[in-house]
Amino acid sequence: MTIxxxxxxxxxxxxxxxxxxxxxxxxFVNELSGVQHIPLWMKHALxxxxxxxxxxxxxxxxxxxxxxxxxxxxxTRLKKQDNPIAIWKHTLKRTIALLVxxxxxxxxxxxxxxxxxxxxxxxxxxxxxxxxIPIWNNYPSNFSKTIKWSLQYTSILILIxxxxxxxxxxxxxxxxxKWWGILGLIGxxxxxxxxAYWAGNGNKTLMIAFLGFFLAITILxxxxxxxxxxxxxxxxxxxxxxxxxxxxSGVIISLFFxxxxxxxxxxxxxxxxxxxxxxxxxxxxxxxxVSKIRATPSWCLYSVGFCVLxxxxxxxxxxxxxxxxxxxxxxxxxxxxxxxYILPGIIIYFNLTFNIKIIPDYFSYGLPGICWSLLFSLIxxxxxxxxxxxxxxxxx
Numbered sequence: 001m002t003i004x005x006x007x008x009x010x011x012x013x014x015x016x017x018x019x020x021x022x023x024x025x026x027x028f029v030n031e032l033s034g035v036q037h038i039p040l041w042m043k044h045a046l047x048x049x050x051x052x053x054x055x056x057x058x059x060x061x062x063x064x065x066x067x068x069x070x071x072x073x074x075x076t077r078l079k080k081q082d083n084p085i086a087i088w089k090h091t092l093k094r095t096i097a098l099l100v101x102x103x104x105x106x107x108x109x110x111x112x113x114x115x116x117x118x119x120x121x122x123x124x125x126x127x128x129x130x131x132x133i134p135i136w137n138n139y140p141s142n143f144s145k146t147i148k149w150s151l152q153y154t155s156i157l158i159l160i161x162x163x164x165x166x167x168x169x170x171x172x173x174x175x176x177x178k179w180w181g182i183l184g185l186i187g188x189x190x191x192x193x194x195x196a197y198w199a200g201n202g203n204k205t206l207m208i209a210f211l212g213f214f215l216a217i218t219i220l221x222x223x224x225x226x227x228x229x230x231x232x233x234x235x236x237x238x239x240x241x242x243x244x245x246x247x248x249s250g251v252i253i254s255l256f257f258x259x260x261x262x263x264x265x266x267x268x269x270x271x272x273x274x275x276x277x278x279x280x281x282x283x284x285x286x287x288x289x290v291s292k293i294r295a296t297p298s299w300c301l302y303s304v305g306f307c308v309l310x311x312x313x314x315x316x317x318x319x320x321x322x323x324x325x326x327x328x329x330x331x332x333x334x335x336x337x338x339x340x341y342i343l344p345g346i347i348i349y350f351n352l353t354f355n356i357k358i359i360p361d362y363f364s365y366g367l368p369g370i371c372w373s374l375l376f377s378l379i380x381x382x383x384x385x386x387x388x389x390x391x392x393x394x395x396x
Contacts, residue, residue, distance in 0.1 A: 067250020102184025
């Protein structure tokens with residue numbers, strides 16, 4: 001892997017804003033999921049349905065932004081003269097962290113026998129969401145190393161003990177991989193895309209070739225190849241490649257926008273890419289439908305197309321027109337996305353642990369519920385801003 005000298009360096013405001021908007025939307029739709037009697041377009045499409053709502057676009061938007069960040073992250077480490085071993089070590093640690101958090105968070109939701117556990121499942125869930133903070137916090141340079149290591153290793157030990165006190169509804173001890181959770185799915189897709197980016201040396205043409213390869217696997221899986229071969233586990237693997245197709249599309253868009261080239265060439269390439277992505281999604285839909293739950297090819301392609309359109313507008317507004325001030329309220333979420341993602345879970349399980357109920361049932365229905373979900377998301381932005389000032393920032 002070599003340094004991409006033609007790649008712009010430094011923070012890219014439009015990428016940060018897109019990340020912040022995505023996180024804000026994720027908090028909003030997660031809170032909205034518990035609200036009843038709301039329009040269908042504000043809910044996830046069901047697994048058997050051939051459709052997607054704006055809610056089904058939030059997760060792929062996060063995947064897409066992960067991909068957009070990869071070229072800059074690797075280039076920065078190469079410029080700091082990190083050797084390949086250090087870069088791979090960092091990548092694997094990040095992947096494992098996402099998988100572990102995803103695994104614990106999924107197991108808080110279902111599959112347990114609370115009556116046989118020695119601690120309440122609500123407390124177990126509270127710890128599962130809270131302990132990543134001391135483990136992966138980005139401590140200030142002047143912070144005591146002794147206290148830092150004590151916090152980290154004590155939290156890791158507690159997580160290990162939590163595994164053994166977990167009792168499945170089958171009576172077995174320990175957690176199971178029901179699925180990897182949102183963070184785990186991001187972890188697998190990130191790792192696959194990193195491998196492709198490294199193997200292709202960040203070459204744009206090769207990244208497009210890898211996108212085609214990932215989509216081919218997704219199409220074969222949608223056609224039932226895992227069932228026909230008898231290897232049903234291949235379907236799970238193919239699902240990770242479906243998500244990776246969205247991540248690597250983010251990589252391609254970063255290379256289109258931020259490799260040093262003329263604006264007319266950028267706009268031409270982006271427009272061609274958008275048209276091809278939407279056209280391919282349209283052609284495949286009659287055969288494989290559109291479904292987030294099933295991670296169908298058309299869902300992947302439509303998600304990529306909409307993400308590019310949204311980012312294209314943000315890029316035009318911020319990088320070209322220099323209309324930036326409006327985005328100040330969303331930047332805190334962009335700088336601390338993992339923390340703001342897990343904060344609602346911490347609040348939920350804290351309330352369950354101590355039997356606290358703050359929000360009346362009135363806000364669980366219709367328009368009041370929608371308004372509360374929006375207000376809650378704004379509150380999370382404010383809280384994470386306070387955490388940022390207190391130097392509590394999760395960094396994998």
